[in-house]
Amino acid sequence: MTQHHKRPDGLPAPGAPLQHYVSDVPFDPNEGEGRLDGMAEASQLQLMWWQFRRHRVAVVSLVFLVLLYASILITEFLAPYHQDTRHLDDIYAPPQQVHLFHEGRFVGPFVYGRERSLDMENLRRIYTDDKTDVQKLRFFCQGDDYRFWGMIPASLHLVCPAEGGNMFLLGTDRLGRDVLSRILYGARISLTIGLLGVTMSLVLGIVIGGLAGYHGGWFDAATQRVTEVLQSIPSTPLWMALAAIIPVTWSPILVYAGITVILGMLDWTGLARAVRSKLLSLREEDYVLAARLMGAGSARIIGRHMVPGFMSHLIASATLTIPGMILGETALSFLGIGLRAPITSWGIMLTEARSVNIIALYPWLILPVVPVILVVLAFNFLGDGLRDAADPYK
């Protein structure tokens, strides 16, 4: 260091180089005071994940939903019975309880056998537990035959009743079908319909909203109008009207596709609006201008710079629209204009519990509403968590 003539006020002489010191130790933002714990070089995804993890309920919901969606891959194995197996001796049988101890002795999970009698006065079947008949449940056992994924014939189940016994943990319905098994099978339809519908509306929303936002002009104006119209018609009556168009002669699988299309087709407006406004605002951002100045084409600007900027928001809001679709399917099926019988969905199962009398007599028939509520709540929480995580810099 050179020696300087110090002025009384401590400042260097005019023209002399300022005294300052730069450490040549490499800078590491993760060390020392105010450290960032790796945040400085974490990718955006990682930051989002960290932010998401702080929303406990959302994480629990995510795990729950992943398990649920995984379960529909092996429904046949998980369900104790096939969805259409009818037990003619056990019509409207109430749920059985799983016990572990019989007369103070541990026997492992079992159910008591049941005796059926007819109450001729009220014309009801009465089921009573036979406390001497201990039916031990079997695990990884041979039960109803099924075709795994509709192809491979098999009969392995996670849990089955004792030989010659029955096990209806959630009771049976009007035709003597096991409610638990049907709820598991119904998950296939009810869960996928929301996912497919939202995928469809996401694609429609990105394409239409993207075109409107990027090109503007007449297309933008037309899209705006259509969006406004679709948003100002209450969705359920419109769903009802469209669902009523589906001909009765269609096969169940076509009806399923039709309902999915109806649910997805009317729901893209919110997403398209979000895409459009995001595109419009991002177009003015400095980094987009920088990219353009460096000679990037519009495809690259949209794909590389703009889409990642709003994709996370979009996924979050798409997640929040899934519950509406699941509830929509349930309501349509419940009213009898949605999916139709050979298909099993939670909404179709709820049609069995259509009147107050049935609820009074056979309350277990409304149990399919429990998974509906749980799934709707889980998607809501997950969406909330994703929305917070979508903006990790906040």
Add this chain to the structure above:
Amino acid sequence: MAAYILRRILTMIPTLFLISILVFVIIELPPGDYFESYVAELKALGEQADLAEIEMLRERYGFDQPQYIRYLHWVGGMFHGDFGYSFAYRLPVSEVVGDRLWLTFVLSFLTILFTWIVAFPIGIYSATHQYSWGDYGLTFLGLIGLAVPNFMLALLMMYFANIWFGLSIGNLMDSTYLDQPMSWAKAQSILSHIWIPVIIIGMAGTAGMVRRLRANLLDELQKQYVITARAKGLAPGRVLRKYPLRMALNFFIADIGSILPAMISGAEVTAIVLSLETTGPMLIRALQSQDMYLAGSFLMFLAVLTVVGVLVSDIALALLDPRIRLGRGNAK
């Protein structure tokens, strides 16, 4: 202000026009028309159809003419109160519908009032007592209201009303008043029935509104002007009343635009389950039997109800917030 309202009403016209086209397309979509299915049904029953009358109706409603003429006919009729002919009831639509439109309107209106009255205090409480037990409890209750399907809520309430109070809560009025003209006794009977559907339908909307109000108010409460006001010694209640609450009020009215369509949707399903004398049950029957003018009128009515509701909330918002009527003009 007048200019704003006028502009806002003018933008409504193309929207309603497009809605009417959409509704017409939807009710025209099913293959065949009501007469074909009607004649086929009569044939299946082995009865003779009155072909002359059917031919007359066909001609009157222009079923032999191209679709755009029928559309013009339908829309044109609506302007002087002719909503077409209900084939299933063999009466003009306006007669079949009767009180139903009014009752739907009253029901929606009361539901919005209910939503406001309930959501406002709860939202404020939740925001000012964030993370308290009360907040958690109310949030949980709201989530349940959001997640339980409307129709299930209706069924469960019917069930419990029956068990606990011995009430049967279907319908909107005692059956003796069904086809009677409006009278004081009838209005009383309606009022004593209407609160249950109002609660059921209002539940989901209320839950959503509480959630949004709470989030909005929380944002507002963290702002610096609130801290300044507190630092200057203003009592918490007075700060809340003077500033953040007024900001929240703004949002409160704007939010109607987003709740209203959902609320009317929910009202339809609930009305079907509770067999209320509103549009719901008749709409679904009309849709199933392809009674197109009846279904179309209902769809159109519900859409108009929504559009006008949003219009009213927009105007109220403009009255409340000078930034809207002066600044951004019609950019909503």
